[in-house]
Structure formats: C-alpha cells, structure tokens
Amino acid sequence: MHLTILKSTIRPNRGRNQKGRARRAYQTGEGLQGLGPVKIPAGHPPTAFKPATPPLILAIMSQTHPCQDERDFVRWLQARCRKTARAGETQPQSALMPGTGCRVEIPIGDDMGGLAIGGDQILVTADMLLDGIHFDLAEHSPAAIGRKAAACSLSDCAAMAVCPRGAIVSLALPDRFSVDDAKAIMEGVIDMCGRFDCVLMGGDTTRWKHPLVVDVAMVACPYPGIGPVRRDGAQAGDRILTTGRLGGSIRGHHLSFTPRVHEAHRIAAALGENLHAMMDISDGLAIDLDRMLEASGKGAILDRDAVLAVASDAANEISRNDEDLIRHVLSDGEDYELLLTAKLTDEEAESLGLIAVGTIDEGEGMRLRDSQGHETKIEPVGWQHF
Numbered sequence: 492m493h494l495t496i497l498k499s500t501i502r503p504n505r506g507r508n509q510k511g512r513a514r515r516a517y518q519t520g521e522g523l524q525g526l527g528p529v530k531i532p533a534g535h536p537p538t539a540f541k542p543a544t545p546p547l548i549l550a551i552m553s554q555t556h557p558c559q560d561e562r563d564f565v566r567w568l569q570a571r572c573r574k575t576a577r578a579g580e581t582q583p584q585s586a587l588m589p590g591t592g593c594r595v596e597i598p599i600g601d602d603m604g605g606l607a608i609g610g611d612q613i614l615v616t617a618d619m620l621l622d623g624i625h626f627d628l629a630e631h632s633p634a635a636i637g638r639k640a641a642a643c644s645l646s647d648c649a650a651m652a653v654c655p656r657g658a659i660v661s662l663a664l665p666d667r668f669s670v671d672d673a674k675a676i677m678e679g680v681i682d683m684c685g686r687f688d689c690v691l692m693g694g695d696t697t698r699w700k701h702p703l704v705v706d707v708a709m710v711a712c713p714y715p716g717i718g719p720v721r722r723d724g725a726q727a728g729d730r731i732l733t734t735g736r737l738g739g740s741i742r743g744h745h746l747s748f749t750p751r752v753h754e755a756h757r758i759a760a761a762l763g764e765n766l767h768a769m770m771d772i773s774d775g776l777a778i779d780l781d782r783m784l785e786a787s788g789k790g791a792i793l794d795r796d797a798v799l800a801v802a803s804d805a806a807n808e809i810s811r812n813d814e815d816l817i818r819h820v821l822s823d824g825e826d827y828e829l830l831l832t833a834k835l836t837d838e839e840a841e842s843l844g845l846i847a848v849g850t851i852d853e854g855e856g857m858r859l860r861d862s863q864g865h866e867t868k869i870e871p872v873g874w875q876h877f
C-alpha cells in the first residue's frame with residue numbers, strides 16, 4: 492500500500508496536526524499530495540490493523556530519519572561498536588575489553604547480547620511495548636499487557652535456548668493511571684515470569700502525559716550443557732522449521748501466546764550440533780528469516796505448499812485466497828514461534844513438533860517455489876520498527 496503525503500508535513504516532533512492529517516489520509520484512503528510514495532509496512536503488530544493507528548506515522552517519520560530502517564540502524568551500531576579509540580580502526584567487539592575480565596561473546600544483532608564474565612556467561616535482552624502499537628489499553632487489561640510484555644522478552648530467551656532468570660521492568664505510566672493499574676501490570680509480569688522460574692529483580696517507574704510504555708529487560712544464563720543458539724549459523728542444505736503455525740496473530744494470539752522456552756531447550760538438547768541457527772518470529776516470517784540469512788550469509792527456498800500449510804486458523808479465516816494467505820504467513824508480526832535451521836529427519840522433526848517450510852541454500856535472498864518448480868522472489872516484508 493502506498494500513500495502520498497505533503498513534504499511540508501514531514502517534520503518530526505511537530506506533532507499532532509501532522510499526525511492527525513496523516514491519520515485522516517490513512518482512514519479515508521485519499522492520501523495527501525506532494526511527496527513521493529510512502530510504503531506502509533505490510534506486517535503488523537496487532538493494533539496496526541485499525542485504520543487510525545501508527546504505521547503511517549512511522550512511515551512518515553522514517554522519511555526524515557537518517558537511517559532508512561531498523562536494519563540500517565543496527566548495521567551502523569554494529570560498525571560503531573567495533574571502532575576503537577584510534578580513529579579508523581575496527582576490531583571484533585570481543586576484543587574491545589582488555590583488562591576487564593569480560594568479553595563480548597554475542598555482539599549486537601542477535602536476539603540477546605552475551606557477555607562472558609570470568610568463567611560465566613550472561614545474556615541480556617530488552618523489549619519495549621507501546622500503547623497503540625503493541626497493545627491497546629482501551630481493549631486489553633493491564634494484567635494481560637504485563638503478561639505480554641514479559642512473554643516478548645521470554646521469547647528472546649527461547650530464541651537462544653537459554654534460561655531466563657531475572658526481569659527488570661520499567662513503566663512510563665499515563666497521568667490518569669492508578670497505582671492499582673500499575674500493580675495489575677506487574678501481577679501480569681510476575682505471573683508470566685514465574686512460569687519460567689524467572690524472578691522480578693527491579694526496574695523503574697515514572698509518570699508522563701503520554702500513552703503507557705512497558706519495557707522488560709531480561710537476564711539469562713545458558714541451559715546446562717547447551718550453548719546459546721545464535722542466528723548466524725545456518726548452513727546450505729539445512730531445513731527451515733518453525734515450532735507452530737503462523738499469521739493472523741491480530742485475532743488474539745499476540746496477547747495470549749506462550750513463549751517457546753521449554754520447546755527451545757527440548758529442541759536444542761535433541762538436535763545438538765545439528766541445530767545450526769535459531770531466532771523467534773516477532774516481526775514476520777519473511778523479514779525475520781531474511782535477518783537470519785543475512786547473518787548467516789545464505790539464501791533460502793520456501794516451499795509454497797508448506798507455506799500454505801503452516802498458516803494458522805486465524806490466518807485462514809482472514810484470507811481471501813491463497814495469495815492473501817501466503818502474504819499473511821510471510822508478513823504478519825507477533826507469531827512468537829521459533830524459526831530454526833537444522834539437519835534432521837522427518838521423524839525427528841515430527842517428534843519435536845516442528846513444521847518444515849523450506850531449505851537453506853547458497854542462492855540469493857528468499858524464493859518461493861511452487862509444485863511445478865517455478866520460483867518467485869520473496870521480499871523481506873514484515874513489521875518495520877522505524
């Protein structure tokens with residue numbers, strides 16, 4: 492979907508009028524005149540399905556931001572953090588902490604960052620959820636929002652097959668929010684964390700005139716006998732698998748999913764060194780698989796029939812035809828299933844509850860192959876954070 496907007500409206504932080512104008516344009520489908528097309532992200536966090544919600548605003552902001560999208564920003568950060576004090580010199584991040592007893596084991600770009608401190612390894616992630624983007628306070632209870640906020644960070648722990656152990660929760664509360672509402676959010680956080688033996692360690696609370704923000708940072712340690720599973724190890728010939736069906740999470744899954752922490756441990760223990768790469772699907776199969784392929788320096792073929800078969804019931808309900816269904820499977824956000832590549836048999840996949848959707852190869856990008864062998868290019872569509 493493309494809209495045209497006025498150049499004069501593109502001023503970050505000039506607020507409401509432009510946002511209101513953009514919303515009206517989005518609602519009416521008219522667009523505004525003057526500037527080239529603005530691409531609306533095909534994927535969605537849940538509330539983006541409603542016409543008046545922020546994807547368009549994000550699209551407008553992205554026009555003025557120096558980074559084209561989140562991936563550019565991450566690439567910049569990766570390069571920036573490899574720079575040493577001496578101008579122009581770059582090194583691996585792991586080499587940058589001499590004399591500290593610490594080493595960066597998993598640098599920027601994976602589901603969690605990893606630090607080796609002495610002989611121990613700790614992993615950390617953070618996930619920030621915003622009212623109007625990731626949940627809707629008008630529809631969702633504070634406890635459900637707290638559970639989801641914790642589950643998103645737990646899902647990052649699942650992505651690396653590590654053990655979540657501590658959560659640090661920061662809340663930006665709207666002025667009208669009561670202490671009881673804040674307690675209800677934290678009850679949700681504590682409930683979800685408790686299911687995975689993860690304790691609340693602290694956080695920060697503040698109040699402002701704007702919508703609710705919930706940020707959950709999480710500390711984890713490796714699962715005994717299993718190193719953290721990274722996303723950059725996919726090998727040609729690996730099968731591409733998921734732990735569940737995809738698409739249509741807007742229908743409710745996004746708020747009620749169970750992070751695949753236990754499944755991740757089971758899969759990693761069963762497959763051992765044959766498990767080559769893993770991450771969670773938070774922004775959409777296509778964009779998340781593309782991130783894995785970029786990290787691994789590989790390409791992928793997805794099987795069209797398998798992509799149709801992996802569609803959730805909700806995705807089937809909201810799709811008009813097969814093409815629409817494929818679009819939902821590839822680009823809908825917030826599935827929170829695991830995406831992994833491994834060498835394994837059909838029997839192993841079945842016993843672990845894994846669904847195969849394609850194969851890693853040395854080709855360029857992602858391609859969808861039909862039963863006649865025809866291939867079409869898949870764009871990395873999904874939710875763009877910027």
Ligand SMILES: [Mg+2]
Nearest residue numbers: 602647771773
């Ligand atoms: Mg993730």
